[in-house]
Amino acid sequence: MDPHLLLFLLLSTSSLSGIESAATFKLTNLCRQTIWPGLLSGANTAQLPTTGFALRPGKSRAISIPSGWSGRIWGRTLCGTADGKFSCLTADCGSGKVECGGSGAKPPATLVEFTLNGADGLDFYDVSLVDGYNLPMLVFPQKVTRGGCGATGCLIDLNGACPKELKVVARDKGRVGGVACRSACEAFGDPRFCCADAYSTPETCSPSVYSLFFKYACPRSYSYAYDDKTSTYTCANTDYTIVFCPRPYTSQEVLGRRKDGASLPLVNKTSMYWPSRHPNGAFSSVR
Numbered sequence: 001m002d003p004h005l006l007l008f009l010l011l012s013t014s015s016l017s018g019i020e021s022a023a024t025f026k027l028t029n030l031c032r033q034t035i036w037p038g039l040l041s042g043a044n045t046a047q048l049p050t051t052g053f054a055l056r057p058g059k060s061r062a063i064s065i066p067s068g069w070s071g072r073i074w075g076r077t078l079c080g081t082a083d084g085k086f087s088c089l090t091a092d093c094g095s096g097k098v099e100c101g102g103s104g105a106k107p108p109a110t111l112v113e114f115t116l117n118g119a120d121g122l123d124f125y126d127v128s129l130v131d132g133y134n135l136p137m138l139v140f141p142q143k144v145t146r147g148g149c150g151a152t153g154c155l156i157d158l159n160g161a162c163p164k165e166l167k168v169v170a171r172d173k174g175r176v177g178g179v180a181c182r183s184a185c186e187a188f189g190d191p192r193f194c195c196a197d198a199y200s201t202p203e204t205c206s207p208s209v210y211s212l213f214f215k216y217a218c219p220r221s222y223s224y225a226y227d228d229k230t231s232t233y234t235c236a237n238t239d240y241t242i243v244f245c246p247r248p249y250t251s252q253e254v255l256g257r258r259k260d261g262a263s264l265p266l267v268n269k270t271s272m273y274w275p276s277r278h279p280n281g282a283f284s285s286v287r
């Protein structure tokens with residue numbers, strides 16, 4: 001058989017049977033310090049070629065993602081090895097190794113959540129602060145196709161501004177400061193904050209002063225369990241970029257011009273100038 005014809009047949013059968021070409025996620029670290037991305041595949045979804053690695057400042061790594069993948073990606077900070085065991089001060093996955101190997105992030109952690117090729121063939125994605133916050137993160141599709149394709153994320157450094165009762169404080173290189181910000185659910189265990197028990201429906205679970213702290217600073221991110229309407233984004237047939245410690249102003253300028261139909265701004269300008277005093281060294285939000 002003509003090899004071109006064979007190739008044609010292979011390509012057409014794979015597209016007919018719905019085996020679409022995998023997406024690529026490009027992870028970029030714009031933090032001042034090394035971060036260690038962690039990747040967790042959801043139940044019944046394919047494993048990724050890596051579940052965790054070090055990403056030095058200014059570096060990027062592309063990861064090919066299988067069609068239909070769902071899972072989470074986060075950034076671990078302030079990591080090191082002691083007695084042969086690797087661990088991180090924030091968002092640790094408890095594996096004792098750089099690879100998370102199927103374990104998730106210990107809260108608080110900013111989470112990027114994906115479900116690829118879902119309903120209507122759309123990819124669903126969001127940035128969630130429901131399990132707290134440890135790093136500014138930004139997600140955006142490479143192409144604007146079908147489904148809105150909005151950029152989302154939490155671009156503000158909240159570790160310094162975090163309310164005292166939620167703040168996780170640590171010492172790094174002799175400096176003491178906030179390294180993460182807990183969710184009210186995790187900090188107080190109150191079903192009202194966790195949307196549990198008597199508060200387990202969208203009607204009975206309302207935003208709290210704490211979830212509003214996150215929502216005001218990061219209008220497009222998930223701030224509590226039923227924050228779906230303004231926090232879930234969709235796109236199709238595209239690759240994605242995920243940035244740790246994005247520059248809020250640059251990102252807003254570049255991505256804010258996209259016609260993505262999102263009702264909320266990517267960055268709340270009134271909260272852009274909160275000082276960064278935390279030791280993990282995210283760039284502070286200055287112009």
Ligand SMILES: *[C@@H]1O[C@H](CO)[C@@H](O)[C@H](O)[C@H]1NC(C)=O
Nearest residue numbers: 215216217219265268270271
């Ligand atoms: C921006 O933040 C202020 C206070 O921090 C808040 O009142 C306002 O609603 C926020 N805007 C958005 C779009 O979230």
